Amino acid sequence: xxxxxxxxxxxxxxxxxxxxxxxxxxxxxxxxxxxxxxxxxxxxxxxxxxxxxxxxxxxxxxxxxxxxxxxxxxxxxxxxxxxxxxxxxxxxxxxxxxxxxxxxxxxxxxxxxxxxxxxxxxxxxxxxxxxxxxxxxxxxxxxxxxxxxxxxxxxxxxxxxxxxxxxxxxxxxxxxxxxxxxxxxxxxxxxxxxxxxxxxxxxxxxxxxx
Numbered sequence: 001x002x003x004x005x006x007x008x009x010x011x012x013x014x015x016x017x018x019x020x021x022x023x024x025x026x027x028x029x030x031x032x033x034x035x036x037x038x039x040x041x042x043x044x045x046x047x048x049x050x051x052x053x054x055x056x057x058x059x060x061x062x063x064x065x066x067x068x069x070x071x072x073x074x075x076x077x078x079x080x081x082x083x084x085x086x087x088x089x090x091x092x093x094x095x096x097x098x099x100x101x102x103x104x105x106x107x108x109x110x111x112x113x114x115x116x117x118x119x120x121x122x123x124x125x126x127x128x129x130x131x132x133x134x135x136x137x138x139x140x141x142x143x144x145x146x147x148x149x150x151x152x153x154x155x156x157x158x159x160x161x162x163x164x165x166x167x168x169x170x171x172x173x174x175x176x177x178x179x180x181x182x183x184x185x186x187x188x189x190x191x192x193x194x195x196x197x198x199x200x201x202x203x204x205x206x207x208x209x210x
Contacts, residue, residue: 003046009036018062021055023047029059060095061102067091068099072108076117079109080140115141115149123153126167129160131195161204164196168208184209 008022012030019036021028035058039051047055064086071082079100086096103109119132127135129150136146154160171190175183187205191197 003048004052006041006043006045006047009041009043015062015066021059028055030062031055031058032062057094060092061098064091064095064099065102068103068108072103076114077109078114078136078139078141079104079111082109084140111141112145112149115145116152119149119153123163126163126194128164128191128195128197129154130197131193134195161200164191164194164201165204165208167191167194167196168205172209180209 004023006021006023007025008020010020011033012018012020015030017033018030019033019041020030021036021041035054039054067086067089068082071077071085077085083096083100086099087093091099100109115136118136122132122135132150133143133146137143168187168191171187172183175186178186184205187209188197188202191201191205
């Protein structure tokens, strides 16, 4: 059986440090330049099963890393959430893990910073603690990171009622002349969807509606 042959090796101008590889005249993928040197890649070299496995793993990891970079150019992500998104885009799990490790090494991923920024911006848009916890845990963030960031944003003794009070008043006004029990129930449900719930919120709504 005739083995495939490396037919082209060229530096990728869009990604310094990577080499584009063609096998039998067809683009195989891009691999790190260090791997190309270590593997002794050269035009005309045959590609046996072992080399093909190494090239495939490297090309998969490079492809996943490029997708990761494009995602981070748009916005920040929690590490686990970004990993799931890469898998959903069709990248193999081993390639995604390698891409995440590479991003970690370059300082591109920081769950603590992501959580702090997420809470600050979303709380400013009217989301409460319960909603923030639910959203962040769904992204795969560790609960300890979430709790620390919430404590930093709402330290003990701080006023946590300003935002829900304003939201409750606005929603109550929108509901017009509905009976008070109906209005109270709807305002409570509205606040709960935004992450504000508990006895303090119930008492706050009672004062606003009544």
